[in-house]
Structures are given as structure tokens and as C-alpha cells.
Amino acid sequence: MSRLVGSIVPEALAELLNGVDLDHKVGLTVELLTVGDEGWPNVALLSAGEVVVVGPRQVRVALWPDTQTSRNLAARQQCTLTLVQGGAAHYLRCRAAPPMPLDLATGRRLARFDMTVIHHLVDEVAYARLESGAVFSLAEADETLATWRRTVDALRL
Numbered sequence: 037m038s039r040l041v042g043s044i045v046p047e048a049l050a051e052l053l054n055g056v057d058l059d060h061k062v063g064l065t066v067e068l069l070t071v072g073d074e075g076w077p078n079v080a081l082l083s084a085g086e087v088v089v090v091g092p093r094q095v096r097v098a099l100w101p102d103t104q105t106s107r108n109l110a111a112r113q114q115c116t117l118t119l120v121q122g123g124a125a126h127y128l129r130c131r132a133a134p135p136m137p138l139d140l141a142t143g144r145r146l147a148r149f150d151m152t153v154i155h156h157l158v159d160e161v162a163y164a165r166l167e168s169g170a171v172f173s174l175a176e177a178d179e180t181l182a183t184w185r186r187t188v189d190a191l192r193l
Contacts, residue, residue, distance in 0.1 A: 038127065038159040043093055045128065045153055048121055050089040055188030058085055058181055065170040067118040068097065070108035080105040081170060085184020087117070088191045093153045095130060096191040098138050101147040109149055110135050117151075120169035124160035128153050140186045148191060 061084035117128040130151035138148035
């Protein structure tokens with residue numbers, strides 16, 4: 037059962053999504069849920085190299101600019117970030133500012149969304165512990181980690 041615990045990103049989540057030590061955060065998956073024009077939910081899977089907590093209520097994400105997720109977020113500004121940590125599911129309901137271009141040194145251009153956390157909910161039960169959410173591995177770890185570092189550095193500015 038989920039319960040509202042405030043509007044601040046807890047320290048444990050902020051540490052996971054601080055953009056530091058990315059080599060050890062490969063596999064961490066953050067789900068970004070938006071709603072499309074037809075009212076259907078849309079899920080995007082993000083890595084620790086695409087999400088950065090920059091303040092107690094501030095989160096930034098980097099998305100491909102021409103995706104359904106970017107269009108949904110630009111149109112409706114509401115989303116939920118979900119991830120598993122500490123035996124529970126965490127849901128950060130956020131309101132996004134309009135997208136801004138995020139230029140990386142490689143010439144790659146992403147869309148940066150600055151988000152304010154409105155609600156932090158925790159979903160947990162006494163009789164079970166949630167061990168993990170979606171987990172992935174990297175096909176080209178060195179190249180991907182270098183891209184993540186550039187992305188996180190750009191998101192911090």
C-alpha cells in the first residue's frame with residue numbers, strides 16, 4: 037500500500053541519483069510515467085546517467101527530444117518517477133518545466149526537463165520486501181558510461 041511521505045527526495049534516493057559513481061549504478065532503472073494524448077500511460081526506462089537529483093525537491097532528466105515521452109511531458113507537465121530502493125517502491129510525482137535543449141560535447145542534443153517534486157509516495161508492506169525493479173546490463177559499457185558522465189555533467193549546470 038502506498039503512503040504519502042512528503043515532497044522531499046529522501047537522502048537515499050538523492051544519493052542513488054546524484055550522478056556520481058555511475059560505474060556502480062549500471063543496471064539501476066528509473067521508470068518515467070507520462071500520459072499521452074489518448075489518455076494512455078506511457079513508460080520510459082531511464083538510467084542513472086539520465087536522471088539527477090539537484091536539490092531537495094528538484095530533479096532533472098535528459099530525454100531524446102522527439103520521443104513520445106518528451107512530447108507528453110511538454111504537453112502535460114505531470115509525470116511520476118518510480119524506482120525501487122530500501123525494500124520499497126518509491127514514486128515521485130513531479131511537475132516539469134518546459135523542455136530546454138541539452139547539448140553534449142559530442143554534438144548530441146537531448147531535451148532537459150527540470151522537475152519539481154510535488155509528492156513522494158512509498159509503497160511497502162510489512163510481510164514482504166521489494167528486492168529490485170527492472171535491471172539492465174550494458175552492451176558497450178565504456179562508451180555508455182562516458183556518455184552518461186557527459187549527460188550528468190550537462191544536467192548539473
